[in-house]
Amino acid sequence: MTLRRNKTGLLALAFVLGLLMSNLPDAFAADPIGLVKSSSGEVNVERAGQKIAADVGTKLFQSDVVITGSDGAVGMTFIDNSRLSLNPNSNLALESFRFNTTTHDGEFISSLRKGALAAVSGKIAKATPEAMKVRTPSAVLGVRGTKFLVSVAGQ
Amino acid sequence: MMNRTGIFAVALGLMLSGCAGGDLFVVLPHEDGSTGSVVVHQNGRDTVLDKPLSAVKAGDANAFTIASSDVDQRFGKAISSLPPAARSYMLYFKLNSVKLEPESVPVMADMYKDVAGRAAAEIMVIGHTDKVGKITDNDQLALRRAQTIAAYLVEKGTPRDKVIAAGRGEREPLVPTADEVTEPLNRRVEISVR
Numbered sequence: 001m002t003l004r005r006n007k008t009g010l011l012a013l014a015f016v017l018g019l020l021m022s023n024l025p026d027a028f029a030a031d032p033i034g035l036v037k038s039s040s041g042e043v044n045v046e047r048a049g050q051k052i053a054a055d056v057g058t059k060l061f062q063s064d065v066v067i068t069g070s071d072g073a074v075g076m077t078f079i080d081n082s083r084l085s086l087n088p089n090s091n092l093a094l095e096s097f098r099f100n101t102t103t104h105d106g107e108f109i110s111s112l113r114k115g116a117l118a119a120v121s122g123k124i125a126k127a128t129p130e131a132m133k134v135r136t137p138s139a140v141l142g143v144r145g146t147k148f149l150v151s152v153a154g155q
Numbered sequence: 156m157m158n159r160t161g162i163f164a165v166a167l168g169l170m171l172s173g174c175a176g177g178d179l180f181v182v183l184p185h186e187d188g189s190t191g192s193v194v195v196h197q198n199g200r201d202t203v204l205d206k207p208l209s210a211v212k213a214g215d216a217n218a219f220t221i222a223s224s225d226v227d228q229r230f231g232k233a234i235s236s237l238p239p240a241a242r243s244y245m246l247y248f249k250l251n252s253v254k255l256e257p258e259s260v261p262v263m264a265d266m267y268k269d270v271a272g273r274a275a276a277e278i279m280v281i282g283h284t285d286k287v288g289k290i291t292d293n294d295q296l297a298l299r300r301a302q303t304i305a306a307y308l309v310e311k312g313t314p315r316d317k318v319i320a321a322g323r324g325e326r327e328p329l330v331p332t333a334d335e336v337t338e339p340l341n342r343r344v345e346i347s348v349r
Contacts, residue, residue: 037238037274057275075236077277077349079319085236087229101281101321102294118183118233120240121191130194136178138213139197146191148204149181149230153213 033097034060034078041088042069062097066090068115080106082122082132087151090115095135099124111135116151119143177213179229180204181221186240241279241349242269245329246304269348270313277349278313280305282322285341286334290324298322304344 036043036058043054046065052058054066060076068074068090075085080099086092091114099106104127112134121143125132130142136152182204184190192205200216210221226234244266247256255263270276282301284293301320309315328341 035275035277038236040236073232073236075238077238077241081241081347081349083238083240085233085238087233090233102298102324103326116230116233118230118237120185120237136213138178139180139195141180142194142196144192144194146193147183147185148193149179149183149226149233151179151229153177 030061032059032079033062033094033099034076036060036074037077038073038075038085040073041071043067043072043074044069060094062094065093067092078108078122080104080108080122080124082108082124083120084110085118087116090117092117103127106131108132109135112150112152113137114152116149118147118149120147121145179210179212179221181208181210181226181230183207183226238349239273241347244269244346244348246344246346266346266348273348276317278308278318279347279349280308280318280320281345281347282320283327283329283341283343283345284325285336285338286325286328286332287337288335294322294324296322297324300342300344304346 036054036056039054039056044067045052045054045058045060046067047061047063054074060066060078066074066076066086068086068088070088072088073086075083077083078097079101084092090112093111093113095111096107096109099108104123106124106127108124108131110133117134119134121132125143125145129144132143134141134143134150136150141148141150180193180195182190182193184207190205190207192203195202195204195211197213197216202211202216202218204211204218206220208221208223208226209218211218244262246259246262270278280301282297282299282304284297284300288296298320299322301322305318305320308318325341328338329343330338330340332338332341
């Protein structure tokens, strides 16, 4: 029993070390993680304290917060081919994004603070079930590869 | 008296679930008709949603089936704003060259037509190898293959910042083989348009 547990531990350690060493084709924090593909009405991105109008073609980065106004809607694609879109009056933080284009190892964590989203998962969730997550104030949704919807209790 | 209270309770329930309500999670079928799954973790309980229109609300771990009219009403704008799925094109090149095999010429034309029809289109060039050689060497080879084709697309007039090259090595064979087996169909370049 102990032996088996140790073996699992060693395997896990080797796996983590492997991830750390094989991160060459990973997207760096400074690289864009996605692109705005559709934008109507008022759509903004909050980045480092600044508010940027998010027209079609606007690049998206880790830590961006995407905000739609009362007449706004936005559709985005990410570099792992996942897709996300927002209803009007929504607020979505792109908290953490990592993707290795060679191994497809990665992580995509976003947080829906307000409004509603539609999403289709991409290569990150396909390679590692639940590596794509959407947080809401009450729950965490782990994606095992699918099209899904999330809405947050609004005011 | 009882009935009236009952009707009031139902009406109140409808109001609560129909308007603001709590957080809501729904699974939809893919464009191809298949459905994957999501797991909703809340208060230490997990709910797996794996059927079309299967849904769960915050504070209640029991899944239910949501009416598609409710989905349209609550998520209609988001759903209609989802960008189209990425599409892959397989190109075959003459050995050690960027000259297209004749049968790939119309595929290339279709690819450019697709690119023209998309807003802020991006072209991802993904190199693949067969299973001959070391994994690390094949990663390098696949990336070089992709970079060569990416440079070719730029030369043909595609803006440089729209083209991304990636190598997938031997991880995604078109034809599954044992290790060290030579397979021309696996030595290919995939162009994914999104």
